[in-house]
Amino acid sequence: MVRTITVASGKGGTGKTTITANLGVALAQLGHDVTIVDADITMANLELILGMEGLPVTLQNVLAGEARIDEAIYVGPGGVKVVPAGVSLEGLRKANPEKLEDVLTQIMESTDILLLDAPAGLERSAVIAIAAAQELLLVVNPEISSITDGLKTKIVAERLGTKVLGVVVNRITTLGIEMARNEIEAILEAKVIGLVPEDPEVRKAAAYGKPVVLRAPNSPAAKAIMELANFIAGKPKKKVSAEVREKKREGALAKMLRIFRRR
Numbered sequence: 650m651v652r653t654i655t656v657a658s659g660k661g662g663t664g665k666t667t668i669t670a671n672l673g674v675a676l677a678q679l680g681h682d683v684t685i686v687d688a689d690i691t692m693a694n695l696e697l698i699l700g701m702e703g704l705p706v707t708l709q710n711v712l713a714g715e716a717r718i719d720e721a722i723y724v725g726p727g728g729v730k731v732v733p734a735g736v737s738l739e740g741l742r743k744a745n746p747e748k749l750e751d752v753l754t755q756i757m758e759s760t761d762i763l764l765l766d767a768p769a770g771l772e773r774s775a776v777i778a779i780a781a782a783q784e785l786l787l788v789v790n791p792e793i794s795s796i797t798d799g800l801k802t803k804i805v806a807e808r809l810g811t812k813v814l815g816v817v818v819n820r821i822t823t824l825g826i827e828m829a830r831n832e833i834e835a836i837l838e839a840k841v842i843g844l845v846p847e848d849p850e851v852r853k854a855a856a857y858g859k860p861v862v863l864r865a866p867n868s869p870a871a872k873a874i875m876e877l878a879n880f881i882a883g884k885p886k887k888k889v890s891a892e893v894r895e896k897k898r899e900g901a902l903a904k905m906l907r908i909f910r911r912r
């Protein structure tokens with residue numbers, strides 16, 4: 650079964666493109682056949698992060714009916730396949746975002762995981778990108794405005810029938826002023842599946858046009874994104890021994906008793 654995952658957020662600048670590009674590379678490194686599509690055609694920068702700018706045929710050309718999708722798929726770093734959006738303003742004018750779903754259906758014939766870098770906000774092109782995928786990965790920063798904006802995106806996704814795969818909290822610092830994971834989960838009513846720290850290696854890697862998971866694989870952000878990739882790809886679960894299971898059950902029972910005794 651092909652998986653299609655849209656990486657979206659409320660506001661721009663939360664780190665969608667960074668997460669999409671690096672998650673794609675990380676999943677490719679785990680041996681998956683991954684295609685990343687830059688669906689953010691007005692603010693395209695996926696190709697910059699991946700060091701793939703200036704390619705002759707882009708998604709813009711495909712959405713304008715000027716090229717076939719197979720002409721716009723390139724092999725990028727780590728073996729990930731990439732469909733760049735293209736940065737020309739003229740191309741943007743001609744591109745028809747309504748064609749995106751058809752284009753994605755064609756890509757699905759030749760890949761296992763399709764990752765979409767969605768435009769920010771809830772304009773038409775963002776809604777099209779969210780509706781076109783089966784799953785949504787919501788990228789937020791650990792601050793209330795980012796989370797309430799993310800909540801709107803999540804609600805729209807659910808209305809469109811796109812399943813929420815989980816939340817990635819990006820740019821976590823150690824300042825101690827940020828929202829905690831459980832607070833974020835309570836507001837969004839969704840599971841946090843990735844915690845990516847603020848990491849200077851991310852900006853450095855972007856400046857060199859090389860994804861951080863390849864340029865600095867031991868950096869904290871790269872490790873967090875690799876972990877996220879493992880989670881999404883579904884790492885084989887460790888078998889829990891009967892003994893451990895029994896202990897866990899005891900733990901739960903003891904907790905219940907404690908609660909009852911308190912009453």
Ligand SMILES: Nc1ncnc2c1ncn2[C@@H]1O[C@H](COP(=O)(O)OP(=O)(O)O)[C@@H](O)[C@H]1O
Nearest residue numbers: 661662663664665666667820846847848851852
């Ligand atoms: N974890 C991080 N640590 C440091 N800088 C980050 C991190 N994630 C993203 N950035 C930086 O934040 C800026 C916005 O990220 P980007 O991925 O382009 O966001 P979006 O696609 O949501 O607009 C970029 O300059 C990027 O390098």
Ligand SMILES: [Mg+2]
Nearest residue numbers: 665666689694
């Ligand atoms: Mg972006």
